[in-house]
Amino acid sequence: xxxxxxxxxxxxxxxxxxxxxxxxxxxxxWQGIAPNFMLLFTVSIGYMCGAWSGAxxxxxxxxxQGLATGDFLGVSMFCQAIIGYGVGTFSRTLLKDSLILPAxxxxxxxxxxxxxxxxxxxxxxxxxxxxxxxVHVLLPMLVWNFVLGYPVHRAVLYVLAKEEKRD
Amino acid sequence: MKKVxxxxxxxxxxxxxxxxxxxxxxxxxxxxxASGKLSAPVLGRTVSLVLAPFQSVVSFVGQRVYAVGQxxxxxxxxxxxxxxxxxxxxxxxxxxxxxxxxIAENSRLRAxxxxxxxxxxxxxxxxxxxxxxxxxxxxxxxxDRGTVMGVHENMPVVTEKGLVGIxxxxxxxxxxxxxxxxxxxxxxxxxxRPTSRVAGIVEGDPANPGALRMVxxxxxxxxxxxxxxxxxxxxxxYPKGLLIGTVEQVQNDEAGLLKYAYIDPAVDFQKLExxxxxxxxxxxxxxxxxxxxxxxxxxxxxxxxxxxxxxEVAQEEQAAQTRAIQQAQAQVQAAQQRLxxxxxQQAQAQxxxxxxNDAQPNAGEQP
Numbered sequence: 001x002x003x004x005x006x007x008x009x010x011x012x013x014x015x016x017x018x019x020x021x022x023x024x025x026x027x028x029x030w031q032g033i034a035p036n037f038m039l040l041f042t043v044s045i046g047y048m049c050g051a052w053s054g055a056x057x058x059x060x061x062x063x064x065q066g067l068a069t070g071d072f073l074g075v076s077m078f079c080q081a082i083i084g085y086g087v088g089t090f091s092r093t094l095l096k097d098s099l100i101l102p103a104x105x106x107x108x109x110x111x112x113x114x115x116x117x118x119x120x121x122x123x124x125x126x127x128x129x130x131x132x133x134x135v136h137v138l139l140p141m142l143v144w145n146f147v148l149g150y151p152v153h154r155a156v157l158y159v160l161a162k163e164e165k166r167d
Numbered sequence: 168m169k170k171v172x173x174x175x176x177x178x179x180x181x182x183x184x185x186x187x188x189x190x191x192x193x194x195x196x197x198x199x200x201a202s203g204k205l206s207a208p209v210l211g212r213t214v215s216l217v218l219a220p221f222q223s224v225v226s227f228v229g230q231r232v233y234a235v236g237q238x239x240x241x242x243x244x245x246x247x248x249x250x251x252x253x254x255x256x257x258x259x260x261x262x263x264x265x266x267x268x269x270i271a272e273n274s275r276l277r278a279x280x281x282x283x284x285x286x287x288x289x290x291x292x293x294x295x296x297x298x299x300x301x302x303x304x305x306x307x308x309x310x311d312r313g314t315v316m317g318v319h320e321n322m323p324v325v326t327e328k329g330l331v332g333i334x335x336x337x338x339x340x341x342x343x344x345x346x347x348x349x350x351x352x353x354x355x356x357x358x359x360r361p362t363s364r365v366a367g368i369v370e371g372d373p374a375n376p377g378a379l380r381m382v383x384x385x386x387x388x389x390x391x392x393x394x395x396x397x398x399x400x401x402x403x404x405y406p407k408g409l410l411i412g413t414v415e416q417v418q419n420d421e422a423g424l425l426k427y428a429y430i431d432p433a434v435d436f437q438k439l440e441x442x443x444x445x446x447x448x449x450x451x452x453x454x455x456x457x458x459x460x461x462x463x464x465x466x467x468x469x470x471x472x473x474x475x476x477x478x479e480v481a482q483e484e485q486a487a488q489t490r491a492i493q494q495a496q497a498q499v500q501a502a503q504q505r506l507x508x509x510x511x512q513q514a515q516a517q518x519x520x521x522x523x524n525d526a527q528p529n530a531g532e533q534p
Contacts, residue, residue, distance in 0.1 A: 015217070015218070015221060018218065019218065019221040019222055019225050020225065022218070022222060023221070023222040023223075023225040023226040023229060024225045024226070024228075024229040027226070027229045027230060027233050028229075028233065052182075055186070059193075063210075064214060067207065067210055067211045067214040067215075068214050068215065068218055070211075072197065072200055072201045073196075073197070073200035073207060074193060074196045074197030074199075074200045074201075075197055075200075075201070077193060077197070078190070078193045078194060078197050081189075081190075081193065082190070085186065120197070123198075124198070124201045124202075
């Protein structure tokens with residue numbers, strides 16, 4: 001029962017974030033770029049819950065993102081799983097109550113996600129103008145994720161707090 | 168203790184291997200999906216089915232919020248655009264006014280130019296009216312041409328419509344012109360109609376500034392309403408044939424011995440902006456004479472004689488043409504000589520410039 005409620009909470013949170021990412025924020029996109037809530041969720045989970053949880057969260061959110069948006073199935077899954085694991089590994093010795101560190105982690109995660117995706121698509125055969133993308137794609141992405149990283153982190157903290165209370 | 172540590176190390180090694188294997192599997196799955204060999208249609212449809220209602224609602228709300236935001240922004244943008252458009256309209260009005268002025272000036276000057284081209288017997292200097300005497304608005308003008316441009320006193324001033332007045336004072340760069348409306352001025356005139364040719368004097372009417380009167384007309388003179396009045400050239404100041412106006416009304420004077428005519432001036436003195444000063448005038452060249460038609464058999468000018476005259480005329484024309492050609496050839500030769508001199512000077516200048524370089528021979532070249 002408790003596990004079902006936990007799963008429901010996380011499911012609802014993921015549903016809301018995915019809906020916002022795919023329906024609302026594309027309307028207000030800046031230079032065609034909208035925030036990546038799935039990545040922000042992964043970073044928060046990895047930061048708060050450790051490397052494995054981060055990797056699993058990244059895999060799930062990446063899969064959902066791939067299925068919902070029609071992107072290459074597996075690219076987001078692969079990249080976000082690695083990022084979730086990486087954030088979890090680096091945050092082992094960091095303060096969990098800090099608000100600045102998750103924001104910094106978001107910036108790093110966004111850059112890493114961009115680089116991993118770029119190289120993966122390069123391997124598959126797609127070419128992108130790197131310098132142009134750095135200004136017109138990565139920069140708006142960094143700004144969006146930095147601004148919305150804190151609210152997503154607060155939402156994750158809220159659900160985690162509810163779980164702890166139940167426990 | 169050592170056993171616990173060993174177990175811990177084994178656990179973490181296992182985790183790392185699992186992680187590596189999972190990463191490789193994911194990598195391969197991704198490549199397969201990218202090449203189209205792997206897909207998850209059922210999963211995809213399930214996710215889309217679950218997400219779709221939420222996406223519709225959120226999208227609808229988002230569109231409305233965006234529309235409201237756009238509306239508010241548009242109001243501001245429209246206000247700003249309105250302000251800019253008002254400024255632009257003002258600027259365009261000013262430009263339009265200037266353009267209309269330019270068009271009007273263009274048409275006036277074009278008319279004056281046509282008059283100048285048509286009046287071969289006059290040498291004209293175009294001038295602009297830059298001032299009027301305020302005391303008697305219609306009788307004196309100031310123009311922007313003076314002695315520097317060849318304008319002197321007692322030179323007539325005209326427009327393409329007719330006679331305007333005479334220069335009474337010429338300074339270096341401006342002159343004063345007394346209009347023919349001035350009662351102090353008097354112009355000798357003729358009725359243009361060939362059957363009339365009545366002479367008179369036109370002067371300004373003191374009782375009616377802006378009007379002209381033709382006086383000293385004998386009572387029985389042939390002058391009627393509608394007659395065109397032109398200068399007679401008798402006074403020596405105004406050349407013959409300049410248009411004054413048309414007769415509006417003919418009246419007897421109080422004494423009953425003479426009559427006078429009210430003249431409607433050809434020139435609108437209220438709208439004078441560009442005029443021309445006649446700095447020199449000549450007699451118009453006469454029309455070429457044509458022999459009258461002769462009745463056959465009664466010719467007083469027999470055919471060979473007329474033919475001889477024609478041949479003489481043709482010879483004179485040919486001689487004139489030959490002289491003109493010779494003059495032109497002489498000018499061309501002079502121009503060619505001048506060109507050769509210039510080329511020689513240029514070559515000498517080039518030789519002088521290149522001499523210091525030629526003094527030292529380059530490496531490899533034989534002196």
